[in-house]
Amino acid sequence: MSKVANGERIAGLIRQDGPAVGLDWWGCGEMAGELRVTEVDGVPVYWVPGxxxxxxxxxxRGGFADDTLPTHGWRHLLEHLALHDRDTIRVPINGRVTMLHTTFDAEGEPEDIVTFLRDLCGWLNAPDFGELEHERRVLRAESARRGAGPVELHMLWRYGAQGPGLVAYSEYGLQTAEPDRLRALAAEVFARGNAVLALTGHPPAGLRLPLPDGSRSPARVAVPCDQRLPLGFGGPPGSVAVSGVLQRSTVGPALGRALRRGLEDGFRHGAGVGYSGWHSYELVDAENAMLTAGIDMLPEARPTVVAQTLDVLRDLRQRGPDPTELRDDVDQEIRRIKAEPAEHWMPYVAAREVLLGRPVLERDELIAEAEEITVGEVRRAADALWDSVLLSVDPDATTDPRLNWITRPPGSRSTPTGRRFRAAGWPVVKGELTVGRSGAHLETGSAEASASYDDLAALIAYPDGGRQLVRRDGYQLQIEPARWRNGQQAVAAVDDAVSPTLKVPMPARDPEDIPRSAVTRRHLATYLLKKPAFWVALICVAVVVIGLASGIPAQRIAQPGAVAVLLVGVIVAVYNLRRG
Known part of the structure; x- marks a missing residue:
């Protein structure tokens, strides 16, 4: 069957990004079905009678996936600024930045819509940043409350600190945004060639969309991290989720619903150790979507959670869904497509697809696609999903040998060379930091990590000198100057080597939150007193000093000194062995 964008309507696109806006009332073209299309000021307008x-x-066209880590949040900031003080009881408004799109919504009488769109486009054409600091504070507060859910975590582990993976990160761009750079982004994104208007009702008279000239911004291909899949990782406690990437089609959402039912049958209805299942189908680029399904579970499910989840997917790969269940599922979706008023979804789906360069389908075409879904197609989709599977489970369940687990960063292709810095607590604490011209490398007694400067997504910088070198794959190397001898010199070397465009200056940290060396003089003394080498050196120095002070020739000092050194060394060594 054909794989077309609007096929995902049966997955519940009614929730996709809300209201729409219209076009000039004269010369409105019509399509054969419910959806009409025309053009105003060079902007396509899709509308249905309402x-x-x-x-x-x-x-x-443009969303989170188009950002970089240092600019993540700029679009959100522009969206807030554009709608600042426009919301009223008479004309409620809203805005959203999604993975691939940015939308501005309003509801009101036709004349209200004309005024809203005229004023909005005027701002987008000539942004005013008088409220920049106000909206920056608002979004910082919003960002501080937002946590990453299971879908966001799967995006992060799949794509790292770039593209779709950015949805799991704080909006670091709120720290880097400044008027000139925001103005340049607005001119690129909010152009008539990059816009589509969705509207319920006939486009009202007097509608104008005075946007600047500009071309369509094609969606970037989502590039996953270089890792061998399937893989597992520790996710939120008390939960399990499985995800994979599929080419967009009507079959993908059907597979998602089958996965959800399979998890519910096993964990909830069967073993009685799970709650309600869920599934998600999120676009990651114009041609592909990430399918995720999961369920919350009780602690007693941990020993078998991996095996049970993989068994659900294995059954779908080998046999597909139950034919009766699939038929009932598809029939339910077809009833939903038939019953849902076109004004609730059709113009918005059209706007989304046109901006992605995809075909726009009518209701009958969507129904025809749904009717073509078969058990065999869902089985083949499950088989294709396996090639890109990520599984997240409760951290206490990440030992099942049926799956490879992400336990440490992937090895570096090469280890940077350069100046070496010892740990501030050396020799009590072992560790070495190397900072070179091409990258940095950190090695402790139990782990090591490297970061090449040409593979960085961002350099997070705190006023106290703390640095986080975030790699594109999401792993990071953290440098805290207080934990290294001459640590500020190490930080200065990193700052000099990394491109300024990657630097994200952060607010000052609370002094209690700044990592420091925990090694005290008492720790150092205790450590040294347990080392025979220390006593050997101390006795040698003492014997020589006392002997010379007493006028004893050096050759007469050597023999008794050697005996004393040997005796003390043996005593200290035996003492340490007995203490373990």
């Missing part, structure tokens, strides 16, 4: 108040949604 009842009641008009809803409008102005879409632009």
């Amino acid at each position: 009842e009641g108040r008009m809803r409008a949604s102005l879409w632009f």
Whole structure:
């Protein structure tokens, strides 16, 4: 069967990004079915006849996946600034930045929509940053409350600190945003060639979209991290989730629902150790989506959670879903497509797909695609999913040998060379930091990590000197100057070598939160007193000093000194062995 974008309508696209906006009332073209299309000021307008108040949604191609880690949050900031003080009881508004799109929504009478869109486009054409600091504070507060859920964590482990993986990160761009750079981004994104308007109801008279000239921004291909899949990793406690990437089609959401039912049958209805299952189908680029399914579970499920989850996927790969269940599932989705008013979803899906360069389908075409779903197609989709599977489980369940587990960063292709720095607590604490012209390398007694400067997603910088070198794969090397001898010199060397465009200056940390060496003079003294070499050196020095002070010739000092050194060394060694 054909794999077309709008096929995902049966997955519940009714929730996709809300209201829409219209176009000039004259010369409106019509498509053969419910969906109409015309153009206003060079912007395509998709609309359907609607009842009641008009809803409008102005879409632009560009979302989180188009950011970099240092600019992550700029689009969100622009969206907030563009809508600042526009919300009223008469005309409620909203804005969203999603993985691949940015939208501005409003609901009101036709004349209200005309005014809203005119004023909004005017701001987008000539942004005013008078409220920049206000909205920056608002979004910092919002970002501080936002946590990464299972879907975001799977994006992170799959894509790292770039592309779709950015949805798991704090909006570091709130620290780097400044008017000139925001203005340049606005001119690139909020252009008429990069926009589509969705509208419920006939485009009202007087509608204008005064956007600047510009071209469509194609969606970047989502590139996963270089790692051998399938893999597992420790996720949120008390949960399990499995994800994979599929080419977009109607079959993907059907597989997601089958996975959810399989997890519920095993953990909830069968063993009685799980709650309600869930599934998600998120676009990562124009052609692919990440399918995720999971369930919360009780602690007693941990010993078998990996085996049971893999068994659900194995059954779908080998036999596909139960034919009766699949038929009932598809019939339910078809009823939903038939019953859902077009104004609730059709123009918005059209806007999304047009901006991604995908075909726009009518209701009958979506139904026809759903009717073609077979057990064999779902089975083949499950088989394809396996090639890119990531499984997250409760951290206490990450020992099952049926799966390889992510336990440490992948090895570096080469170890950077350069100046070496000892741990501040040396020799009590073992460790060495190497900072060179091409990268940095940290080695402790139990682990090591490297970061090449040309493979960095960002350099997070704190005023106290703390640095986080975030690699594109999401792993990071942390340098805390207080933990290294001459640590500030190490930080200065890193700052000189890394491109300024990657640097994210952070607010000052609470002094209690700044990592420092925990080694005290008492720790050092205790450590040295247990070392025979220390006593040997101390006795040698003492014997020589006393002998010379007494006028004894050096050759007469050597023999008794050697005996004393040997005796003390043996005593200290035996003492240490007995203490373990």
